[in-house]
Amino acid sequence: MNVSLLRKLVQLAAFVFLVYGSVVVGFYSADKLSGAFPVLACAYDVQTADYCTLIPFQHQMDHRLGAAIVAGTSVLAALMPTLITLATFLVLFVLLNKAFCGWVCPLGFFQEVMGMLGQKLGLQRAASLSQATVRRVRPVKWVILVVLVFGIPVLAGMGLLDHSLGSPYCSICPSRILTTLASGNGSQLVLDTSSAGALVLSLTGALLFGLTASLSMKMRQPFCRVCPMLAMHAVFRKLGLVRLIKNAKPRCEKCGLCAEACPMDIREIHTEMTKKDVTFEDCTLCGRCVEFCPDQDVLQLKYAFVPVFSADPRYFKQRKKAQSRWEGGNLLAWWRAHRERV
């Protein structure tokens, strides 16, 4: 079994647990694991085992901070729940760092499944995005985090915007639609016509989910690149116990397989020659770059300074073969072969 397969199994188990886990942990909010989980698990899915930290952040900005600013009461007191939520998030986040994205997130898994579906249907996988495109896209996640998760909810809480804009990120989050549909609940896939703001947000949410689903069939992790949770992770990535470590060698300059294997198109993994810690802001710690690194121990996943998975030439060869086998079979190729036989 290779690491990618192991990761898929972990993702599947995490998906099932996070989407349907209320049968284990309980139905009520107080029953959930943390209420500040570091992946896009959704509170709108009533069967969820936990929900993401972005939901309480938006509520706290709307109901607490915005209201406190208007009332002229202590902002620090209003921020206390946010600090508690952040502390809860960090306790979990430290354990797996950004690997929550690559190994646990239901929406990340969904995009990978759509990618596998596209591959098996015979769609040619797009190559890495250009460096210019990647650079243009990178700031979007920060804008979404600052504006939709914190900014607009505060303004709504202050009464400067409509109250229906109190949790704008949730309104457009593809995971809200994904996880509710997965649990048999279609109530979140709607157009809300109650106000212009609600209509724009619900329309954006449904469009974004459709866009994410189809783009995932051709390119890797389209939504992850603009996900505000990735930005949250990036802020605190130096605290996490899991790290991607590079022991650069001169051969690295001519290779670049690591960057091509990276689903987030992080070329810096290839070009960085001095820093040891290459857990860059967009990294999801999926480990794919380590799998496709042909040089012994050049790339490593470490947990608390202990290597748990290191680049290995023998593993690399086996992994390449497995990848070729996987990519060899698809519906389109089978259909063409069938027609030729007929």
Next chain:
Amino acid sequence: MAMPSAREKGVPHRAGACSGALLLALGTAFPVHAQMTWRSAPEMVVHEPGGAGGHDGHGRRSTGIYLRNGNDAVVSLWNPSLVQSPLAPAKPDGQVVVRPTGVDNYHLLVAKRQSPAGEEVALRYMYMRGKPSDESPSRLLGATKVTLEIVPSPLPREHWRYQTSTPAVFIIRLDGKPLPGQPVRLVTTNGTLMEALTDQAGKVRFQLPEDFSHVLPGRESNVPAEFIVSTAYGHGDSRHLTSLSAQYHVNPSHWESSLGGMFALLAGFVGGMALWRRLPTEGRSP
């Protein structure tokens, strides 16, 4: 769950048109249907998770709630850790002041009135904010608080609440044990009456009626109504009558379009396919 008859299935009819024949005749001194019930004050709506909006302190301030026909009733509040505290009796206008307990999550208001004819109880679950109680509402729901009890299954929670055209399920328990075949009645403040029998597990299910006469677009624009579930039980000299009230809301399907949502999703999918051609195809791809 037992299959109810046509009327039991929850075909709603207007209150007053029903004879109440499903309920047991318990004698002339004891009411057949619930008279003592909790109601939120019209001008001060009890805030529940996911309830109608507005910034009222979210359960941190004293809450005014009304006990209808609650003369001589003893009122108490159960907190999530099952600690029961006495409350001041209802004022002449029925108002009961509930001060915050300092802990969050569901609390249970209990009004109890004992008479020679039997025991009458009114229940109301209230969500209060405060320090985390570290208690699941399941603990409060699971505990035996009164002899004849109506237990929501489940209580509303964030992003899930009672709303029209959706089921509301309750378990009827006698001394903590499910009561099968028990007649149960649900009336709404909008004038609907429904009746049904509990199944073998003591569960009864009502489809909350679509009985709001004026619906405005938007969750915040519609004031919630209330339903009252009641049931009566008599055995020998022991007679019990219990009610449970809660808010329910207009179903958002009035201003939300599922078809529109599906079309938007489809449009997004097709839009993504249109972008396929613009994606780079050159280069190695391990």
